[in-house]
Amino acid sequence: MKEQRLHIESRTERLIAVREFVSTAAREFGFADEEVSKIALAVDEACTNIIKHAYKFDPNRSITVLVRGRNGAFEVAIQDKGNVFNPQQIPTPDMKEYLAHFRRGGLGVFLMRSLMDKVEYDIKPGKTNEVRLTKYLPR
Numbered sequence: 001m002k003e004q005r006l007h008i009e010s011r012t013e014r015l016i017a018v019r020e021f022v023s024t025a026a027r028e029f030g031f032a033d034e035e036v037s038k039i040a041l042a043v044d045e046a047c048t049n050i051i052k053h054a055y056k057f058d059p060n061r062s063i064t065v066l067v068r069g070r071n072g073a074f075e076v077a078i079q080d081k082g083n084v085f086n087p088q089q090i091p092t093p094d095m096k097e098y099l100a101h102f103r104r105g106g107l108g109v110f111l112m113r114s115l116m117d118k119v120e121y122d123i124k125p126g127k128t129n130e131v132r133l134t135k136y137l138p139r
Helices: 012-029 033-054 095-100 108-115
Strands: 004-009 062-070 073-080 118-122 129-136
Touching: 004 012, 012 033, 012 062, 012 073, 033 062, 033 073, 033 108, 033 129, 108 118
Parallel strands: none
Antiparallel strands: 004 062, 062 073, 073 129, 118 129
């Protein structure tokens, strides 16, 4: 699969274009609808985190989404130039407590890790940050 690229402004209304872009590529790569939905949701969460946390809702910033596939691995790389964070500091939530207190938000990293086979971060302060989400085709 040839690498494909999408550039968007950091606006939540642009997430529809991201989901469509990623869903089309994942379907073409060979994923069934359920897996396509999981991939799209994980990518949506990653982009939402960038908009909210890395860019603090600044609509004049940009996000690049790259999709590539090879050897049964479908990878989505999402790049930004926003504020950095340490993914190791994001604890796994206690879902019982989370649901008992009717909390909202704060599950983006947990969802990404749950929905994808691999989540990797390449964080370079002052340069380009990248999160790579990988899903393997079922054998």
